[in-house]
Amino acid sequence: MVRSDALQNFLDAAFVAFDRFATDIRSRNSIMQLFAQLDVPGETRTSTGKRLPVCERFLGNALETAATNPGLARMVARFKDIEPSMEWKWRSTYDNSASENFLVSHANGMIAGPGGLEERKDLWLGVTLMAPRVRYPDHKHAPEETYLVMSEGEFKQADNDWFAPGLGGSFYNPPGIKHAMRSGNRPLFAFWALRLDETRH
Numbered sequence: 170m171v172r173s174d175a176l177q178n179f180l181d182a183a184f185v186a187f188d189r190f191a192t193d194i195r196s197r198n199s200i201m202q203l204f205a206q207l208d209v210p211g212e213t214r215t216s217t218g219k220r221l222p223v224c225e226r227f228l229g230n231a232l233e234t235a236a237t238n239p240g241l242a243r244m245v246a247r248f249k250d251i252e253p254s255m256e257w258k259w260r261s262t263y264d265n266s267a268s269e270n271f272l273v274s275h276a277n278g279m280i281a282g283p284g285g286l287e288e289r290k291d292l293w294l295g296v297t298l299m300a301p302r303v304r305y306p307d308h309k310h311a312p313e314e315t316y317l318v319m320s321e322g323e324f325k326q327a328d329n330d331w332f333a334p335g336l337g338g339s340f341y342n343p344p345g346i347k348h349a350m351r352s353g354n355r356p357l358f359a360f361w362a363l364r365l366d367e368t369r370h
């Protein structure tokens with residue numbers, strides 16, 4: 170398997186940023202293992218990129234804001250190189266915990282993982298963009314997850330209060346925990362890294 174320089178450069182920058190901002194020891198372990206798994210390239214998808222309307226409207230602004238944090242600027246720059254090849258998608262399943270405007274006001278981009286730029290089953294590395302005033306539905310999944318937040322916006326774990334990690338904030342979602350996010354007056358932009366533990370399935 171051969172990986173493009175653009176994707177490799179993004180992954181290198183993503184590792185530096187996740188490593189720099191992850192404080193939870195469980196995130197740190199997860200990130201170390203996830204990026205070690207990424208040393209072995211997966212299959213590259215060849216389809217052309219696809220943006221959703223929310224990307225056209227808010228991605229440029231979100232990237233500009235994210236890059237104002239010096240610890241995120243390199244990852245943002247490398248992300249711009251791969252983004253045109255990405256296929257942004259709507260989340261197909263959601264319930265009434267989501268805001269009414271949810272569907273057309275969000276986009277998920279998978280970089281490495283199912284349907285990603287690099288197709289693989291052992292991890293999911295991707296990003297979510299939401300327009301202002303949008304609530305993502307409650308959801309849960311078996312893999313543990315580390316977020317790297319690149320904007321304003323609030324997050325929720327289980328039935329705890331909403332919290333705002335801020336630009337460069339990072340937090341850990343244990344396997345199976347219910348979680349959600351919502352934007353305020355500004356777009357929400359956040360990367361997520363999920364490691365599938367083979368022994369847990």
Ligand SMILES: [Fe+2]
Binds near residue numbers: 310348
């Ligand atoms: Fe999640």
